[in-house]
Amino acid sequence: MTWRRSALAFLAVALFVGCGDSSERGTDVAGGRVLSAPGARTPPLRAAHVHPHRHPPEQRSRSTPDRRSRSSPGRLTVQLTRRTPLLDAPGGRVVARLAPRTEFRSATIVPVVRRKDGWLGVISKELPNGRVGWISASAALLAYRTRWSVGVSLGRREVVVRRSGRVMQRFRVAVGGPSTPTPVGRFAVTDKLLTEDPASVYGCCILALSAHQPHTPQGWGGGNRVAIHATNLPETIGTAASLGCLRAPAEEARRLVRMVPLGTIVTIRA
16 A cells, blocks of 8 residues: 555544444544444545546536626536635635645535625535635636535435436435434535445445534544445445444445535535
8 A cells, every 4th residue: 555545544534434333433543543343444545536627527617706607507616726715704814724635635626605795605624514614706716617416314314416406316325323413514525535445434435525523422533524435334224323424335325426526515404
């Protein structure tokens, strides 16, 4: 395993929750915690690099984050091309600086959910659940449109993927357990990751989200990021068994990672 793959594997351990059974708290790894059953393998990971200009087809045409682009179809997403201040309000306090690449080396692409006087309100993993951050519309960025959206029903334990309102994919998932429920709200896809071990706790692949798990177990030393991913425990699909992540059948997870672009909004409802 190369140093880069080792680093990605460690980041996955440190960042993602919900990969193991909610009753089994995992094993220590490098000062953190593997959110999986004892003895489970954590695989090397690599970003599923897909240039936003080429995937999906509707993102081939650039738009600009100005008033004219509001009439274009689909949701506006922006790709950061240099380090960009993220503010708590238009013209407000800097709360983070967004790098052009994520910790998994994916392009940083965020959805625009509000606009005000030359500022773009975006969803970012750097913020708590439910918060909108603001970047300048004149920042160094590329803007695109996407017609994709993902909806999650925790009650039905189901994920529905749509393009232009048309259902493209529907599948059952495992959701967070009673003491570690999957958070609800509006989030964004931050990374698309492939593992090199389909038998791992993540299965073949991971769709990482901006969502954070606010109910990590007491004394937990690992991360709190939430993802939709495949699993080595397919028998748990359709149950409330995770620490917050959504476990999907392997083939559905592969298709999800293949289709859904970075910056897609994922709405999770009770």
